[in-house]
Amino acid sequence: MKHRAFFWFILPTLAAMTLFIALPIVSVFVQSLYVQHEQVLVISENCGPFGCKQSTSVDIAATEKLREEAPLGQFNGLGTYSNRSHLAFAEVGAAWATSDTIDAFWDEVVNLPFYGALTFTLTYTAAVTPLVLLLGLAIAIGVNSLPSIFKGPSIFVSLLPFLVTPLVGSLILFWMVDSDGVIGAIIQLIFDDPNLSLKASAALTWTMLILYGVWHTLPFSFIVFYAGLQTVPLETLEAAQVDGATKWQRTIYVVVPHLVPLISFVTLMLLMDNFRVFEPIVSFSAEAHARSLSWIIFNDLRESGNPLYGSAGATSMLTILGVVFLLTPVLIRTWRDFKGAGR
Template sequence: MATIAVDERPPAGARGPGGPPGRSSRRRPGSRLKRRNTLIGWSFILPNFVGFAVLTLVPVITLFYLSLTSWNVFGAAEWVGLDNFARLLRDGSYHTALTNTVYYAAFHIPLTLAASLGLALLLNRKLRGVAFFRTVAFFPYITSIVAIAVVWNMLFSPEFGPVNQFLGALGVENPPGWTTSADWSMPAVILVSIWRDMGYYMLLFLAGLQTVPAELYEAARMDGANGWQRFWNVTIPCLRPTTFFITVMLTIQSFKVFDLILVMTNGGPGQSTLVLSQYIYAKGFVENQFGYASAVAVSLFLICILITIFQFLWNKRRDA
């Protein structure tokens, strides 16, 4: 890491930062140099860190305080202890939001993982034009949620939408009502989010596939392994670090899902697509119950952090 320039000259400004003071140097100049170095180091980080601390770290800490108060926009925050959390336990809408979020995550994580790995394997070839197809697959990820949501809502339109016309042509008798039906709204949202996200994770998988040593495939082929066996016994084990990283990212992304749902279904019909983030938004910014909304936010925060920690520990145990 730290390359220390060992030179015979007496220490001047030329010393590597953090390096041990030279043999001939007295204590005072060395420590002054060190202090100077620390100050310069901080000066690099400070412009970004001030913004980061004020806008991220402080709000995260304030969140916990707010969740213990009953604050609406008017008046001062009143301390209520754990009342907000007790209310969470009884709140039917909160339970619905939590269940829906888990429902979304339970399908979004594995299906996106499979779709992006499939795409990556398909596009990890040296064929002419493959770069074009990679670009195509990634494109949905960088287009705006609002445009995507409105287009898909039209495609999913129950009577005249192309999706149901296609299903009708395949002979499906009663095609689903998609975003207008309480049973099908969540599957519709999940389909759209897989379509949108898979290109991004495909890129991560493609980067991971470059690290798989070609000799392993050669050796497996020599041993007579077919394509399927090579996939399970070479590709999958070698991709494990990538798969782990993607799973962690996908999990956080799934639990905080918000904007797509807000624009596509606004939580409906009924509460069929109400998710945690949206409940925070509704309680906070629509009903001005900042204290209670913060308690919901704390639960989202804890879910994300705990699952991430659990995933890291589990991964460590498997590595050992």
Template sequence: MKHKTFFWFFLPTAVAMLLFIAMPLVSVVMQSLFTPHEQVFKIVETCDPFGCKQSTGIDLEATNSLRAEKPLGRFAGLNIYLDRGHLASSEVAAAWLKSDGIGAFFNAIGNLPFYRAMAFTLTFTFLVTPLAIILGFVIAVSVNSLHRHLKGLVIFFSLLPMIVSPLIGSLVLFWMIDSRGILGNALQWLFQDPDLSLKASTGLTWVMLMVYGVWHTAPFAFVVFYAGLQTLPQDTLESSMIDGASRWQQIKYVVIPHIMPLVTFVALIQLMDNFRVFEPIVGFNASAHATSLSWFIFNDLAGETRLLSSASTTSVLTILGVCILLSPVLVRTWRDFNRKV
């Protein structure tokens, strides 16, 4: 295809992506480097027969003209990145000097909001992804041995947890594990503890969110692996059997190597998607115990005073995190492309 034809075909999407992804991205980076203007104060001297008093007032006119002149605000450089709400460099340094031992240091860091969000996001990402892959694989192998007519039905119901909006899915589970809901009741009965509430403890909240995460993402792994199992070479399987491989050995040496490329594919997609975990925290009303990076941004933006600089800074840090997670995919795509050309 000629350059010119390509240009006209590609122009509409390019414009959409430039205007609404690339430019906002630039704007986010800019905003993260500026903070809003402080109000301009002026000292007013009021004199009356008993003497003169000085009082400080806000100079509205000057403040507004300053805002109109430089709408971005004051240049702050990396200050917002390093403040207490984000990377908290001075607090981390102080914690490093003061605390004796690694445990105490991590405890001190765990009290900083950004690191708390980071800790949950990473734990969630790196626990839910492998668990969902394992569950998905087991389901795929079990479903594959079912009767043909049942398979469609099972796939239909399996797709549901994945396809519903994360907020709706987490609400549905949240209502069930409420201490008055059916699962909450069942757990109370199981542990013989009438005051048991999953919402009250940090640890249980994390477990609850991760169970939701696995429930939500396992179907994707299942569907992909199931498709992979359909192309399993039957001859290899049969000959391994003739060579005396047990069922477990067949899975280990034939099935798993066959779907290994799919496992990396699913893992990469899931890592990206789990890293943005956000809706469950809203749905489970869990922000007191668990916050994620995306929730952090949302919280800054949703308040009465929209903290744009702070939200932008977290956004930039989140995007950097995504890029790190994504780098293996990028390298792979690069290799694929070179092989093709």
């Protein structure tokens, strides 16, 4: 295709992506270099019969004016990145100096907002992704061996948790595991503890969120693997059977190797989607024990009346760096394939 024709064809989509994805990243970066204005304080002296008293009050009009004039706030350089809410170099250094064991050091670091969110996000991603891959494969093999009348309906039922709005899906589950809900009540019955609540402890909250993640994303890997199973060459399977391979051996040595390209594709998709975990934390109101990177950005922006654009911007930049870091292997491989494609 000629350069000229290409340009006109790509123009609308490229304009949309530049204006609303690339430029906002720049804007996020610029924002992260500023902090919001401090309130303008006026010190006034009240002199009464018992001497003079100094009182400090906020000059609301002046503060408003300052915010109007420079909505970005005041320049702070990279200060926001290194403060307590983000990379917290000073706090991490202090924790390292004062704590005796790695565990004590870790406990202190995890209590810092950014590291806490990063830990949860990575734990969630690292727990959900392999579970979903394994269970998805197992269920795909199971459904594939069902009589064909059941295959369509089971795919239909499986699609529900995947396509349902994440906020809605997690609400549905939350109402069930809530201490007044059906699963919550049954769990209380099993453990014979009427006060048991899944929201009470961090470990239970994390487990609940991870189980939700598995429930929500499992259908994706199941369906991709199921589609892959339809293309497994029958001759190879028969040849393996003739050679005396058991069903288990055929699965491990014929089916799984055939699915390897799919496995890397599913892993990539799962990593991208799990890394942005956000809605379930809102639905489960789990923020007391579990916060993800997306959630702390949302929270900064929601800060009532006075959104912390600088802080949200800094967390966003760090998150984007994390995404690029996660994707590097894929990008490198695709680049090699592209160059290898004969150019």
